[in-house]
Amino acid sequence: MFPFIEAQDPEVFDALMGEEKRQAEGLELIPSENYVSKAVREANSSNLTNKYSEGYPGKRYYGGQTYTDIVENIARDRAKKLFGAKYANVQPHAGAPANVAMYFALLEPGDTVLGMDLSHGGHLTHGHPVTYLTKVFNFVRYKMKNVETGEIDYDEMREVARREKPKIVLAGYSAYPRELDYEKFSEIAHEVGAYAVMDAAHIAGLIAGKAMKNPFEYGFDIITTTTHKTLRGPRGGMILTREDEALAKKIDKSVFPGFQGGPIMNAIAAKAVCFGEALQPSFSRYAAQVLANAKAMEAVFARRGVRMITGGTSSHLILADVYGSLGVSGDEAEKLLDEVGITLNKNAIADDTRKPMDPSGIRFGTPAITTRGLGQKECAQVAECMLDALEKRADGRALGEIRESVRELCAEFPIPDAFV
Numbered sequence: 001m002f003p004f005i006e007a008q009d010p011e012v013f014d015a016l017m018g019e020e021k022r023q024a025e026g027l028e029l030i031p032s033e034n035y036v037s038k039a040v041r042e043a044n045s046s047n048l049t050n051k052y053s054e055g056y057p058g059k060r061y062y063g064g065q066t067y068t069d070i071v072e073n074i075a076r077d078r079a080k081k082l083f084g085a086k087y088a089n090v091q092p093h094a095g096a097p098a099n100v101a102m103y104f105a106l107l108e109p110g111d112t113v114l115g116m117d118l119s120h121g122g123h124l125t126h127g128h129p130v131t132y133l134t135k136v137f138n139f140v141r142y143k144m145k146n147v148e149t150g151e152i153d154y155d156e157m158r159e160v161a162r163r164e165k166p167k168i169v170l171a172g173y174s175a176y177p178r179e180l181d182y183e184k185f186s187e188i189a190h191e192v193g194a195y196a197v198m199d200a201a202h203i204a205g206l207i208a209g210k211a212m213k214n215p216f217e218y219g220f221d222i223i224t225t226t227t228h229k230t231l232r233g234p235r236g237g238m239i240l241t242r243e244d245e246a247l248a249k250k251i252d253k254s255v256f257p258g259f260q261g262g263p264i265m266n267a268i269a270a271k272a273v274c275f276g277e278a279l280q281p282s283f284s285r286y287a288a289q290v291l292a293n294a295k296a297m298e299a300v301f302a303r304r305g306v307r308m309i310t311g312g313t314s315s316h317l318i319l320a321d322v323y324g325s326l327g328v329s330g331d332e333a334e335k336l337l338d339e340v341g342i343t344l345n346k347n348a349i350a351d352d353t354r355k356p357m358d359p360s361g362i363r364f365g366t367p368a369i370t371t372r373g374l375g376q377k378e379c380a381q382v383a384e385c386m387l388d389a390l391e392k393r394a395d396g397r398a399l400g401e402i403r404e405s406v407r408e409l410c411a412e413f414p415i416p417d418a419f420v
């Protein structure tokens with residue numbers, strides 16, 4: 001593996017091999033991570049990294065675009081097919097740039113966006129004060145009505161929308177594990193003349209695989225997403241427009257030249273390959289299994305009395321209040337589980353009173369372990385291991401045994417090379 005790097009640059013080679021081993025021998029539960037196929041990796045490291053392609057297929061600023069145009073058109077066509085969209089822009093470098101380009105396409109400085117309260121699962125790019133976005137746009141909030149069930153307060157959303165007149169009503173989260181009532185979202189957005197926009201970064205693969213609802217089927221105007229989470233592609237972003245051509249043109253202009261320069265064409269080739277994989281029947285089976293596996297983990301947490309925000313999950317992720325239930329903080333839990341070979345992330349829970357760097361919760365999910373082939377039985381076993389490790393955190397021998405059982409599970413389920 002990596003023979004040229006090995007010969008030329010042993011320092012980087014060593015780090016890459018260390019990561020190879022870490023990924024092979026540990027269980028990846030960060031819900032926004034996944035393993036890509038070797039085909040996606042080949043495309044991502046292909047000769048297209050040598051090429052500049054500012055513009056769009058058929059309308060570029062540089063010559064030599066015969067093959068970049070072919071690749072980008074394949075990526076766009078497959079993306080449209082996957083999500084039932086009429087237009088796709090596959091050039092955003094990642095999810096945050098996709099959201100920034102979407103805001104600047106739809107808004108004037110000072111305009112208002114109505115999004116989920118950040119402590120209830122929203123994302124930094126949905127208007128966290130640490131981002132530059134809040135210097136330009138005005139962000140107002142809706143929340144969950146009940147954090148034990150995850151029910152969103154649609155009455156409050158409507159009231160705030162009528163009062164604040166947002167130009168965008170934004171759905172989608174990085175730490176909210178339930179399905180949404182998309183019909184209500186688009187009804188409220190369109191009542192006040194706003195666009196209904198979904199940031200599907202986390203669940204794009206589950207939508208594409210038809211395991212979760214598609215917001216476009218409920219009147220949403222735009223979907224932004226990453227391509228590297230449940231969609232199982234290269235690191236990257238994308239913006240889809242359901243049917244409005246004028247809107248799609250604004251998005252294109254906003255991505256380039258408004259915000260980005262040259263597209264990362266090797267990543268676009270990898271997106272094309274990933275979308276090709278996601279169009280196969282095997283991907284729908286994968287998406288359904290991701291959900292079934294999360295349910296299997298939920299059942300163990302519920303049986304062992306650990307509080308889950310929203311009471312459990314209807315998606316790929318679980319947000320557990322480990323401080324409230326087990327007296328171990330999110331940061332301690334993250335570090336402890338890392339030691340036994342289980343990687344996840346600390347996360348604030350709704351209305352958390354602890355600090356962001358040491359919150360009450362952990363966030364974990366099943367996209368990567370499902371790619372590895374684990375089923376419900378093994379996922380339940382992983383959940384038991386997690387809670388055993390947290391409960392027996394003072395018992396070095398018990399932790400050593402858990403580390404060993406994680407290693408055995410990893411050996412039984414190696415990271416696959418291909419999915420189709």
Ligand code: DSN
Pocket residue numbers: 032095123174
């Ligand atoms: N870092 C991503 C996540 O883990 O949800 C979102 O930016």
